[in-house]
Amino acid sequence: MRRQLALLIVLPVLLVTTAHGADNSRNRDYEVVVADPFIEMHTGAGRGYPVFYVVERGRHVKVLKRRTDWFLVRTERGMEGWVTREQLLATLDLDGKPVDLHEPSRTDYTTRRWEAGVFLGDFGGADEISAYAGYALSNNLSVEVTASHAIGNFSNSLIGEIGLAHVFAPEWRVSPLFTIGTGFINTKPKATLVQTQDRNDELAYVGVGLRGYLTRRFSARLEYRSNVVFTSRNDNEEIDEWKLGFTFFF
Amino acid sequence: MEVRVHVLLLTVALMATLPGCAFMGKGRDRQAAASDADASAPGEHAVIEPEVTRRKIKTPKIRNSDFELGAYYGIISIEDFGSNSVYGASLSYHLTEDFFLEATFGQSRAGKTSYETLSGAAQLLTSKERDYRYYALSAGWDALPGEIFLGRNRAYNTALYLLGGVGSTHFAGDEHFTVNLGAGYRILMTNWLAMHMDVRDYLFDSDLLGKKKTTNNIEARIGVSVFF
Numbered sequence: 001m002r003r004q005l006a007l008l009i010v011l012p013v014l015l016v017t018t019a020h021g022a023d024n025s026r027n028r029d030y031e032v033v034v035a036d037p038f039i040e041m042h043t044g045a046g047r048g049y050p051v052f053y054v055v056e057r058g059r060h061v062k063v064l065k066r067r068t069d070w071f072l073v074r075t076e077r078g079m080e081g082w083v084t085r086e087q088l089l090a091t092l093d094l095d096g097k098p099v100d101l102h103e104p105s106r107t108d109y110t111t112r113r114w115e116a117g118v119f120l121g122d123f124g125g126a127d128e129i130s131a132y133a134g135y136a137l138s139n140n141l142s143v144e145v146t147a148s149h150a151i152g153n154f155s156n157s158l159i160g161e162i163g164l165a166h167v168f169a170p171e172w173r174v175s176p177l178f179t180i181g182t183g184f185i186n187t188k189p190k191a192t193l194v195q196t197q198d199r200n201d202e203l204a205y206v207g208v209g210l211r212g213y214l215t216r217r218f219s220a221r222l223e224y225r226s227n228v229v230f231t232s233r234n235d236n237e238e239i240d241e242w243k244l245g246f247t248f249f250f
Numbered sequence: 251m252e253v254r255v256h257v258l259l260l261t262v263a264l265m266a267t268l269p270g271c272a273f274m275g276k277g278r279d280r281q282a283a284a285s286d287a288d289a290s291a292p293g294e295h296a297v298i299e300p301e302v303t304r305r306k307i308k309t310p311k312i313r314n315s316d317f318e319l320g321a322y323y324g325i326i327s328i329e330d331f332g333s334n335s336v337y338g339a340s341l342s343y344h345l346t347e348d349f350f351l352e353a354t355f356g357q358s359r360a361g362k363t364s365y366e367t368l369s370g371a372a373q374l375l376t377s378k379e380r381d382y383r384y385y386a387l388s389a390g391w392d393a394l395p396g397e398i399f400l401g402r403n404r405a406y407n408t409a410l411y412l413l414g415g416v417g418s419t420h421f422a423g424d425e426h427f428t429v430n431l432g433a434g435y436r437i438l439m440t441n442w443l444a445m446h447m448d449v450r451d452y453l454f455d456s457d458l459l460g461k462k463k464t465t466n467n468i469e470a471r472i473g474v475s476v477f478f
Contacts, residue, residue: 030312044407044438046347048395065313065441067477068347072441080441101312118351118387120416127427129387129416151418151427190424218345246351 030063032091032099039088041081045070053079063088104217104249110139110170112249117221119148121243123159124227126152128243130159140167144181158186159203167211177223179207185229203229205241219247315477318342320446322356324471328382328421330459332361336382336469342390350390352413356469358382360421363459374458379423384452386430388415398437407438419454419467426454436475446473 034057041053045067053075055061061073061083069085091099113136121128130148137143141164148159163181187199209223225241319341326336338356345351360380366372390413397405412433419428432450439445452467 043397043405044395046392046395046407046409048409049397049407063312065315067315068344070347071312127416129418131387149418149425151425156425188425248345 031060032063032088032093033096034059034061034090035092035098036087036090039073039083039091041073041075041079041083042070043081045072045082047084049082053081061091106173106213107171108217109213109219109249112136115142115247115249117219117245117247119221119223119243119245121241121245123148123150123157123241124152124239126150126155126157128241130243130245134165139170141165142167144179146181146183153190155187155189157188160184161203161205163205174210174212177209177211177221179205179209179223179225181205199231201229201231203227207241211247217248217250219249221245221247315442316344318344318350318444318475318477320444320473320475322446322448322471322473324448324469324473326356326358326382326467326469328358328360328467329456329465330363331380332363334358334361334382336471340473340475342475348392350392350411352386352388352390352415354384354386354388354417356384375422379421382419382421384417384419384428386415386417386428386452388413388417388430388432390434392436409436410434411436417452419452422456422458426456428452428454432469442477444475444477446475447471448473 034055036057038054038056039061040051041055042049043052055073055075059076061075064072064074064080066072067082070082071085071088072080073083073088074080085101085103088099089101093099114134115136116133117131119128119130119132121130128148128150130146132144132146134142134144144161144163144165146159146161146163148157148161150157150159161181161183163179163183165177165179167175167177169175182202182204185199185201185203187201189198205225205227207223207225209221212220212222214220222244223242225243227239227241229237229239231237319339321337321339323335323337325333327333336356336358338354340352340354342350342352360375360382363374366374390411392409392411394410396408396410398408399405410433414429414431417428417430419426430450430452432448434446434448437445448469448471450469450471452469453464454467455462456465457463
């Protein structure tokens with residue numbers, strides 16, 4: 001317990017040192033020229049934080065980092081503050097060209113590499129929480145790895161799956177998708193029931209769903225999966241699975 | 251006679267053409283001289299090779315710092331099992347300036363129920379079953395951004411956030427589907443370091459004491475986090 005506690009303290013410290021080391025080396029040169037009449041610097045990355053400084057047109061500022069739609073900039077006089085993306089879009093780079101702050105949109109989904117998401121669902125009557133990560137093989141097809149935790153009245157299950165997902169039309173706002181895959185399921189009966197054994201079984205699934213684009217890099221996904229668990233008993237078990245989730249791509 | 255006339259005409263013709271031939275020779279010499287001159291001065295007619303190095307175009311590579319990793323310590327009141335210390339870690343991803351997702355892992359250890367304390371000997375749970383562990387996936391809303399003022403010259407950015415989510419609690423040898431609701435206060439000490447004060451309620455159904463009921467397990471904690 002003490003060791004874990006120490007780890008909890010050490011980990012953020014390590015992260016800070018590495019993150020800030022990387023910060024200085026990579027962003028040393030990124031400088032822009034203000035092209036709007038002026039840009040406003042806020043004390044924090046949000047519209048609720050006050051404007052404390054204004055940089056005029058023609059002045060140079062360095063862009064240090066980004067948090068959501070806000071950019072931390074440093075002026076020639078060394079003042080640091082947060083500027084919105086809208087205002088920074090009107091700045092120019094040192095060649096006099098507008099700064100390209102690419103914002104992911106619906107069309108970028110077709111060229112995604114990675115996506116990930118979390119789901120809340122129902123796994124044969126049990127409450128299910130699951131997370132997945134996917135790697136795109138083509139515009140339509142991706143490989144997905146899913147980890148799920150189903151918590152029921154009589155048993156709890158841990159499920160690991162690998163499969164293929166085919167998004168029928170990735171360029172549409174709402175598109176059907178099809179999934180197929182295989183995995184394993186570990187089922188643990190509730191402690192309050194009479195002594196029963198843990199079970200490890202293989203399973204396979206086919207599924208159908210809808211993927212709806214929300215905004216920026218975010219989508220919602222509704223999915224139905226029909227699972228077949230290959231039990232060690234005489235007959236296989238069939239489990240219906242419904243889930244709704246939130247996904248984002250890179 | 252005829253021959254003499256022929257010789258005369260031929261002589262005249264020769265006289266007329268020879269200087270011309272001499273001229274031709276001269277002309278050829280001049281051309282040769284001109285081409286020699288061309289070869290010796292290549293800059294006059296050759297294609298100009300620009301000696302400009304191509305400038306490297308650097309697309310902006312601005313580091314994102316949308317993730318927040320934190321650790322916390324506090325007190326959790328496990329319903330019927332007393333209040334105990336709790337510690338854990340959390341990872342947040344800020345989607346927009348208003349919303350974020352958070353994954354939390356925490357652990358504590360349950361104490362004794364009043365019945366166990368009063369009866370003396372009776373034990374409802376084994377020592378191992380008293381381990382209390384949970385995870386939660388939550389969505390948060392930075393509802394009230396603001397500032398906190400310390401003295402005259404110091405101001406820190408803050409945000410009061412509300413959050414809720416789902417997860418699982420491992421307690422008494424069982425997993426329980428858990429809903430969590432809470433509120434917290436984030437104080438940004440710098441652009442990358444924050445202090446947190448949170449209150450969460452973890453709700454799950456339990457039939458541990460004979461009758462099924464929804465338990466409220468309220469946690470109060472303080473924490474520190476870094477943005478990266």
